[in-house]
Amino acid sequence: MKRNAILFALLLLAAETAAxxxxxxxxxxxxxxxxxxxxxPANVSRMFVRAVTRENSSVDLPATGxxxxxxxxxxxxxxxxxxxxxxxxxxxxxxxENGSIDRGLRxxxxxxxxxxxxxxxxxxxxxxxxxTEAASYRIxxxxxxxxxxxxxxxxxxxxxxxxxxxxxxGEPVTLFAKLTGEIGSARVTARLGGDTIExxxxxxxxxxxxxxxxxxxxxxxxxxxxxxxxxxxxARSGSSEFVAERGAARLVHDSIxxxxxxxxxxxxxxxxxxxxxxxRFDVIVASNGTALAWGEGVRQLDRGxxxxxxxxxxxxxxxxxxxxxxxxxxDTIGVAGRVTVDVHPREETIE
Amino acid sequence: MKRAVLIILTFLLWAVAAQxxxxxxxxxxxxxxxxxxPTVARAYWGEDMIRATTKGFTIPYLICSYxxxxxxxxxxxVVAGQIYNWMNANAxxxxxxxxxxxGGVVIRWIxxxxxxxxxxxxxxxxxRWVNSIAPPNKGSEAANLAGTLSGSWxxxxxxxxxxxxxxxxxxCSTSSMSYYNQYYLKGTSGRPALPKTVYNxxxxxxxNDMVHPEDYGLATLSGVAGMPGEDDGMVSQYxxxxxxxxxxxxxxxxxHNRRNDYRKIGDSLATDx
Numbered sequence: 216m217k218r219n220a221i222l223f224a225l226l227l228l229a230a231e232t233a234a235x236x237x238x239x240x241x242x243x244x245x246x247x248x249x250x251x252x253x254x255x256p257a258n259v260s261r262m263f264v265r266a267v268t269r270e271n272s273s274v275d276l277p278a279t280g281x282x283x284x285x286x287x288x289x290x291x292x293x294x295x296x297x298x299x300x301x302x303x304x305x306x307x308x309x310x311x312e313n314g315s316i317d318r319g320l321r322x323x324x325x326x327x328x329x330x331x332x333x334x335x336x337x338x339x340x341x342x343x344x345x346x347t348e349a350a351s352y353r354i355x356x357x358x359x360x361x362x363x364x365x366x367x368x369x370x371x372x373x374x375x376x377x378x379x380x381x382x383x384x385g386e387p388v389t390l391f392a393k394l395t396g397e398i399g400s401a402r403v404t405a406r407l408g409g410d411t412i413e414x415x416x417x418x419x420x421x422x423x424x425x426x427x428x429x430x431x432x433x434x435x436x437x438x439x440x441x442x443x444x445x446x447x448x449x450a451r452s453g454s455s456e457f458v459a460e461r462g463a464a465r466l467v468h469d470s471i472x473x474x475x476x477x478x479x480x481x482x483x484x485x486x487x488x489x490x491x492x493x494x495r496f497d498v499i500v501a502s503n504g505t506a507l508a509w510g511e512g513v514r515q516l517d518r519g520x521x522x523x524x525x526x527x528x529x530x531x532x533x534x535x536x537x538x539x540x541x542x543x544x545x546d547t548i549g550v551a552g553r554v555t556v557d558v559h560p561r562e563e564t565i566e
Numbered sequence: 567m568k569r570a571v572l573i574i575l576t577f578l579l580w581a582v583a584a585q586x587x588x589x590x591x592x593x594x595x596x597x598x599x600x601x602x603x604p605t606v607a608r609a610y611w612g613e614d615m616i617r618a619t620t621k622g623f624t625i626p627y628l629i630c631s632y633x634x635x636x637x638x639x640x641x642x643x644v645v646a647g648q649i650y651n652w653m654n655a656n657a658x659x660x661x662x663x664x665x666x667x668x669g670g671v672v673i674r675w676i677x678x679x680x681x682x683x684x685x686x687x688x689x690x691x692x693x694r695w696v697n698s699i700a701p702p703n704k705g706s707e708a709a710n711l712a713g714t715l716s717g718s719w720x721x722x723x724x725x726x727x728x729x730x731x732x733x734x735x736x737x738c739s740t741s742s743m744s745y746y747n748q749y750y751l752k753g754t755s756g757r758p759a760l761p762k763t764v765y766n767x768x769x770x771x772x773x774n775d776m777v778h779p780e781d782y783g784l785a786t787l788s789g790v791a792g793m794p795g796e797d798d799g800m801v802s803q804y805x806x807x808x809x810x811x812x813x814x815x816x817x818x819x820x821x822h823n824r825r826n827d828y829r830k831i832g833d834s835l836a837t838d839x
Contacts, residue, residue, distance in 0.1 A: 249756025
């Protein structure tokens, strides 16, 4: 099949012309139209994080029991971590012991350099408890470190998400957390910037709505602490993100018009621009849930009112069209505006 | 008459094919700023991967080198510039792109935004197709973890501890990729198609040779970050396969699937030539 693609590529090469200002295309027959999701897929966490300092070198790690636990000690600097683990039954894995499968406790090391996320240079230490008891383990670490404890097999998980994923200035932001598993009681907090927010529970979903004064990609950290229905303590740490748009421009909702002639759909819109620069005017055309065609064009927009026009070849005779219209920043990446309108080409009016 | 035109057109296409000069471009994933150094970028792949893919260095090749901490649009500009200069200097008009990890997102940025940079479209025109190894097309839960651990939310010194969830890592979180997939990138379901075919290769193994400490590190990441389904320690299979055509999967983990060692991925890439 790959060999056949070369012919297709050569066909395109033969047909190569100067790049047009605007780009248009069609979707594969029957492809479903998908509106942008209100939030990113929920992050699912079965881990929690604790800090070990020089003043407090010992931390408790509550385990829900039944499955394994991975305990990862990330040193604060280049110093090698040496952790001592004490189990609820009193077994101790001393710093120089590697443990064994028979003991159900093992110690591994790896270098941060090849893992691929941003870690301090140096050796990382991982302890593996092969099957935990539903009780607290204690870890003592000789240098400042982050301790990450995960129960990858545990049914107790925290899902976190934030709406909306693309937040325009002034829009409220809602933080969500959902705890799955046999929860007895729990408290969930979140941190956004320097603020700590208490999430309120309703029907098993913890949430809080706020109007933060922020711009750009924002990360929200979630912390849950509580007890299972069997009385075992648990903790979970998680995160989620949203983009606080900077309000560089705005699509005027009721300005969008569409007309059709000779197989071409002409879409017009107005934009109020605060920050002049390069933007992209994008339109996706759909009908009855099926994506039909798309068009996009770069526009240099001035401060104030701007008129946008895009022409998209449209072979479909569908009478009712949905237009998903976007204005995207190019100088600074971000969604300046998005409007969805239903149009009826006969009347050329907006529903 | 129509048949005669078709035959002539076919003949011309084959004639063009016979004259096409093929080259291969390697685009690495995220990492440190030192990946802007060509020597470091070459070492990222390993000599045997480059040798195998280029059939003993007989296929003209370019190893892109860009700062591995930057957003895809920053990296895309550097990569496109390098490809543009190389293809023109060497009259390469048939390019197969090989990417690893975030490199697959960088080339998607270029393919998705041909008008963003004047060099993008000429580069796109000459691409035959893209082979994308372990691309985080829907993000990486490991990048989410990096974000969770970063910052000053625990104590002040944690800023220095976990350092910086840098721009390329932020780019690769599942939330960020959800955002970019919806507005700026093409090729996922419901979005316009990419102008060139992407063949994806997902990694589905963690424990490879167990001699390298990376295996322990990637297995730890996989367990701690909570990657759903199969993964290679950094990128989940669902994410790698979210764009393009599945070519094959490999048991090589994220450390090994950019090299030609644990599994002979370079040998597979070489079958394109």
